[in-house]
Amino acid sequence: MDQRARRSMLGGIAVGVVLALSVPSFAASGQSPGVSAPPPAPSSSVAPAAGGRTVSVTGTATLRSTPDEAVVFLGVQTESSSAEDAMRENAARMLSVLRALADLGVKDGDISTTGVNLYPTYDSNGTSVSGYSASNQVSVTFHDLDLIGRAIDGAVKAGANLTNGIMFQMSPANTGSEHALAAAVAEARSKASAVAVAADAQLGQVLTISEAGSPSIYPPIAYDGRMAAGAEAAPTPVNPPTLETQISVQVTWELI
Structure with a gap:
């Protein structure tokens, strides 16, 4: 090759x-x-979703109504040189008061004992016991407000000599709180709608709702039992006030 x-x-x-x-x-x-x-292949990542917008407002409503119940606080106070005599006399006078109330139609279930007390009394120097003071107090619920004046006079005549005033109230069947709650929610919705329009949005569903207040309690009216001691012809006048129930609600809506 x-x-x-x-x-x-x-x-x-x-x-x-x-x-x-x-x-x-x-x-x-x-x-x-x-x-x-x-x-x-590139690695994927999901951006967190933006949080939804919400609006929270408070709505209030006041319901004015006439009370249909009253609680009268009555009592008997007695004094004696011995504790036993003070309690015995007190019991006798309180039984007379209860009988007087029963004669006017007050039921036993509407009378509740609120306190029974016995304590010593002292001489002018405050060093020696001079006797004893006993007291027995009850609360009486009246469903007929026209009966209150006559009941007070009858109780005083029977021996009652203590009082802590009168408290007017609404019966459980006539509180009107449901109407006040509905009105408070309606006011809250009106406020929230105005805010939503200003924010160029609309109201969505309700996220939270809570009651921020409670019905106001009308203070007891003072009553001096001594004024009824000689009232035979005309009963003690009792004029029920107008009660105000104020309720507030806190409501949060979503904005869409």
Whole structure:
């Protein structure tokens, strides 16, 4: 073989070796020749959702009504040189008071004992016990307000000489608090709607609602039992006041 033929053969062998060495690189990569590997997938992230807008307002309502019940606080106080005599006299006079109330139609269930007390009294120097003072107090609930004046006079005539005043109230069946609550919620909605319009939004569903107040309690009216001591012809006048029930609600709406 001449020198030219030998060079041609060696060149072919070299090319074959290069091709043989390059083929496994495609197999190792798992790709076919001429196909590029896809770029790695980017990592995904979800942005937190924006918080919803809300509006919170307070609504109030006042309900004015005439009371249909009254609680009168009456009592008997007696004094004696001995504790036993003070309690005995007190019990006798209180029984007379209870009988007088019963004669006017007051039921036993409307009379409750609020306190029974016995304590010593002292002389002018405050050093020696001079006697004992006993007291027994009851609360009387009246469902007929026209009966109050006559009942007070009858109790005083029977021996009552203590009073802590009169408290007017609404009966459980006539409190009117439901109407006040509804009016308070309506006012809250009106306020919230105005805020929503100003914020270029609309009211969605109610998220929270709570009562922020409670019905106001009319203070007891003082009554001096001594005024009824000589009232025989006309009963003690009792004029019920107008009660005010004020209720507040806190309401939160979503804005849409």
